[in-house]
Amino acid sequence: EVHLVESGGGLVQPGGSLRLSCEVSGFRITTDWMSWVRQAPGKGLEWVANIKEDESEIYYLNSVKGRFTISKDDTKNSVFLQMTSLRAEDTAVYYCVTSRGFMLEHWGQGTLVTVSS
Amino acid sequence: DIVMTQSPDSLAVALGERATINCKSSQSLLSTSNNQNYLAWHQQKPGQPPRLLFSWASTRESGVPDRFSVSGSGTDFTLTISSLQADDVAIYYCHQHYSSPITFGGGTKVEI
Numbered sequence: 001e002v003h004l005v006e007s008g009g010g011l012v013q014p015g016g017s018l019r020l021s022c023e024v025s026g027f028r029i030t031t032d033w034m035s036w037v038r039q040a041p042g043k044g045l046e047w048v049a050n051i052k053e054d055e056s057e058i059y060y061l062n063s064v065k066g067r068f069t070i071s072k073d074d075t076k077n078s079v080f081l082q083m084t085s086l087r088a089e090d091t092a093v094y095y096c097v098t099s100r101g102f103m104l105e106h107w108g109q110g111t112l113v114t115v116s117s
Numbered sequence: 118d119i120v121m122t123q124s125p126d127s128l129a130v131a132l133g134e135r136a137t138i139n140c141k142s143s144q145s146l147l148s149t150s151n152n153q154n155y156l157a158w159h160q161q162k163p164g165q166p167p168r169l170l171f172s173w174a175s176t177r178e179s180g181v182p183d184r185f186s187v188s189g190s191g192t193d194f195t196l197t198i199s200s201l202q203a204d205d206v207a208i209y210y211c212h213q214h215y216s217s218p219i220t221f222g223g224g225t226k227v228e229i
Contacts, residue, residue, distance in 0.1 A: 035219070044166065045210055047219040059214075059217040095166055102214035103157050103173075107166040 002026040003041035004096045004108030011114045020081040022096030033099035034079045086115045119213050123222030136198040136223045140211035145191045155215035158196050162207045
C-alpha cells in the first residue's frame, strides 16, 4: 500500500520561507514522477510542481516559478518543496502526490501552510 | 494551458437517484499515438485528501464501486453515479494529464 506523509507546514509571515517534506512508502520515487498540489481554503485543486524520476524534467506553476523549488532524495524516498518569498495567496493545504507520468495517483493527507502577518 | 470546465458546480440528488457530472477540456485529450484519453477523475470527501477514481478516462481504480461509471472522449467526458449513496457525498474533480501544466476542473459538489 502506498503511503505519503507530508510535514513542514505552518504559519509564516509574508516574504518568509518554508520547506515541505514528503516521505513515501510503498512506492519507489525512482520509478515515476512526483507532484505537489495545493488547495486553498474552500477552493479547488491547483497543481504546483512536479519532478521526473531521474530529475531530467521539472515543471512549475507560473505563479510559483522562481520562488518554489521541488527536489527529491532517492535514498530517503522523499520529495521536498522549498518555498520562498511566500505570499498570502500561497496559503493552502499542500499535498504530495505520486504520479504515473502527469497522472496524479496516490495522495498524502496534506500539510497546511498559512502565510499571514 | 488546457482549461478544464466542469458542470454543474453543485448538484443535490436523492438517495438512489442518478448523478451526472460533466467535464470539458479546451483541447482534445485523446492521444493519436496510443488512442488513450489523458483524463482522470478524483473524489474528495469532506476533510479528506482526493482519491483517484478513474484513470485514462475509463480505467476504474481498485475498490471503486461499479455504480460509478465514466464515458467520453476527446474534449467531453462524463462521470455518472447510477444510484447515489450517502457515502458518495463529495466533490468530484476531473484533471487532464495530457500536458504540463496539469490542470483541474473547478470541481462538482454532490450532495443529498
